[in-house]
Amino acid sequence: MARSYSDTELLAVLLSREVRDGETSACGALSMIPAAALLLARAHHAPSAEVIILGSPAFFPFPTSRQFHYLAQRGDLDLFFVSGVQIDRRANYNLHQIGGERDRPQIRFPGGYGGGMIYYVARRSIIFRTEHTRRTFVEQVDFISAKGSTPPETLRLGAPSKVITPMATLRINRDTKLLDLESVHAPHTPWDVAANTGFELVAADGRPAESAPATPPPTEDELKLLRGSVRETMITTGTYADWAEAHLGGGRQD
Amino acid sequence: MFAMIQAGSMGVPYVPVIGLVGSNVLDNRDDMIIQPDPFDPSHSSVVARAYRPDVALLHGLKADRHGNVFLGRESDDVLLAEASRLVIVTVESIVDRLDDAEMMRALPSILVDTIVETTYGAHPAGCPGAYPADAGHMARYLEAARDDASFHDYLRETVIEVPNHDAYVESFVPAEWKNSLATAHRSESGRPA
Known part of the structure; x- marks a missing residue:
């Protein structure tokens, strides 16, 4: 069955659901989809969320990025969206x-x-990736830019919580420190996810990956806001304006 | 790196850094080690040596005859200038005196050793308040950076065989920018009109 939304819109909606009202959430450089997600969360379910979008004149409250880093280092950043060229099973x-x-x-x-610093100090980090393939999801990354988990004596304020792609949501298992399959986005199946992931996955409750549930798809309301007020806000505030114009709305598939 | 430069600007020898533990970033760095917190030995973090460069090269929007520099934006370059022993600043233009608003955010002359008037000195990168990055030239740079041979060709053409800065501007700065720099200095967007 054809979907009425693009992978980009799906990712923006799924990321936005991770943003909690009253918290401070941020995204870094070249993060168009998380930027849309942050604004969607504010429009949809988190009106009092503090959002920080690096590089946006309207949503970056500091004169330079140094103040942002120090805010995070003080423990005041609740959620950060990050991406990686490769991601491994240890996050x-x-x-x-x-x-x-x-x-x-x-x-x-x-x-x-x-x-490499924010990943250790943001209370939760969520990895987003627009490509879910075996070259991206590997047993072990070629170079560890930041570590998913560290020994208990390491000074660390937070840890990654999920990985979200156009195909699935993976979640860090708090006991094993490995990525489990939390849910699968239609029309993909758990078999699709397994075939495109370079390491073994089990469902979040330790059962076989095949038992992972379907992700609740984007609602009409979420898509309407994303294509309407969020797109408009991005364009008028110079927050990845060209990208928003090209990638949100119009039922465009990509 | 921020923290190491900040420590350098403060004149202290090292700084604790949260993060990087377990990453390959630490593999070849003898200036970053993992140490226990002296006040709470149950926790460890990276400790990095302060960074004190011999020379800092910065580019700003304008300077005045007294040696004060207005970078044109809030910038961590100030920390770098504080941390460095010799500070050389290129600027788009030299004026008689920065105005009060510019002085409020200036890199003061006490931190500056040398100023060189170098219009379009940031090209092909941008200079906030004067001009944006030159997207066409940047695309060419990225292409050239693919391998050593093409990068050497690029360097030869844009640096090694260029006799001086005027010749560089003549050959590589887009012609349409040159008529509009005076107005661009006052434009908020930083884009030439």
Whole structure:
């Protein structure tokens, strides 16, 4: 059955559901989908959420990013959205390099830009990724930019909670510290997720991955807000305006 | 890095950093180690050596004849200037005196060693308050950066074989910018009209 929303819109809606009213939530550089999600949460269920969108003149309350880092380091950042080129079953992510040797990689990426710190101090971090494939979801990342879990004596204020892709939501199991399959987004099946994930998955309750439930799809209300007031806000405030115009609304599939 | 520069700006020898534990970022760094908190030995974190560069090179919007620099934006460059032993600043223009509002946010002359008037000195990156990044040139740079040979060609053409800054501006700064710099200085968007 054809869906009435794009992968981008699906991700924005699913990320927005993680934003809680009254908390402070943020996203970093080149984070168009989380930016839309933060604004959707405010319009939909979290009117008093404090949102910080790096690079947006309207939603970045500091003169430089340093003040944002220090806010997070003080423990005042409840939720952060981050992405990675590779993500492994221990919720380590890689934003540095792929392949080759350590000193001579095949591809080098810009690195963490402070993400290696935020991942340890945001109370919850959610990894988003627009691609769910075996090259992205690997047994072990080529380079650990930030670690999903650390020994108990490590000074750390928070930890990753979920990974959200166009295919599924994975959740960190608090006991095993590994990613479990929380739910699967229609029209995909748990078998699709397994076929496109480079490590073994079990459902959140320890049962086989096949028993993972379907993710509640975006509601009419969520999509209407996303395509209406959220899109409008992004355009008028210069918050990834060109992206919002091209990717939200119009029933565009991508 | 912020923290290391901030520690350098404060003149203290090291700074605790939350994060990075267990990452490969620490593999080749002898300036970052994991140490227990001296006040609470049950917790450990990274401790990083303060960063005191010998030289900082910064670019700002304008400077005055007294050596004060208005960067054109709030910037952590101030911390870098404080941390560094020698500070060289290129600016779009030199004026007689920064106005009061500019002085409020200025890099004061006591932190600055040398000022060089270098119009379009940030190109192909942008200079807030004057011009945005040159997207066409940046795309070319990214393409050239794919391998050593093409990057060397790029360097030869844009740096090694360019006799001076005027020749660089002549060859590489978009012609349509040059007529509008005076107005762009006053535009809020930072884009040439």
